[in-house]
Amino acid sequence: MSVTLEADAPLSEADFRQALYALESSYWDRHPFHQRMHEGLLDEGELRLWVANRWYYQRCLPQKDAAIVANCPLPDVRRQWLSRIVYHDGTDASSGGAEKWLRLAEAVGLRKDEVLDERLVLPGTRFAVDAYVDFARRRPWLEAAASGLTELFSPGLLAHRLGRLREHYPWIAEEGFEYFTARIEVVGPEGRSLLDLVARHAVTREQQEACVKALAFKCDVLNTVLNSLDYHTGNGAARS
Numbered sequence: 001m002s003v004t005l006e007a008d009a010p011l012s013e014a015d016f017r018q019a020l021y022a023l024e025s026s027y028w029d030r031h032p033f034h035q036r037m038h039e040g041l042l043d044e045g046e047l048r049l050w051v052a053n054r055w056y057y058q059r060c061l062p063q064k065d066a067a068i069v070a071n072c073p074l075p076d077v078r079r080q081w082l083s084r085i086v087y088h089d090g091t092d093a094s095s096g097g098a099e100k101w102l103r104l105a106e107a108v109g110l111r112k113d114e115v116l117d118e119r120l121v122l123p124g125t126r127f128a129v130d131a132y133v134d135f136a137r138r139r140p141w142l143e144a145a146a147s148g149l150t151e152l153f154s155p156g157l158l159a160h161r162l163g164r165l166r167e168h169y170p171w172i173a174e175e176g177f178e179y180f181t182a183r184i185e186v187v188g189p190e191g192r193s194l195l196d197l198v199a200r201h202a203v204t205r206e207q208q209e210a211c212v213k214a215l216a217f218k219c220d221v222l223n224t225v226l227n228s229l230d231y232h233t234g235n236g237a238a239r240s
Helices: 013-026 032-038 044-071 075-089 097-107 112-116 123-138 141-152 154-168 174-201 205-232 235-239
Strands: none
Touching (some): 013 141, 032 154, 123 141
């Protein structure tokens, strides 16, 4: 979905927020791969492939966030953003969102070494995620921050996914779901705080348009990851 805004005076804050929320229909919750997952139609190999490819996205998020910190001249924003890096990397090797994702990988039957060496990461996944990190490095910090507003759309998906995984894949040990149970608690407030930040700093129409485009780009990145998985497992090829 593309959002076209006329270059003119800045949108009101309400209209700007509405333009961002309008991209919810482009979020990856409706992707056929996710639908099959939630319906219990993935076999164990397909689920493992999803976990291994999603790992690449998870482990690159702190690099994306570090790029935002590096590009941001505002100390208050940098201080706020550092907590995102710590959330994913943890305060030591046994904590953090990335470590929780590795526990999921082991719970679905992957060895830690085959996840860490990324042998199962598909070229399409690598291309999309690398493009996202590169975007954060090259674009103004505000645009890179706005790309993360997919957090606004994710609380419902996380809760739905957790329920469907427990229902349809009972062979996954409960400790493997710690990433989701922890993330559900924070993603809603985190997304609202990020929206407030973006709305506060996007003061020109050009900045607002760039933020909307950045969020659309992030939705494309996420969908490209699932397109790659879909095609590799034969389902995307069957529809094309």
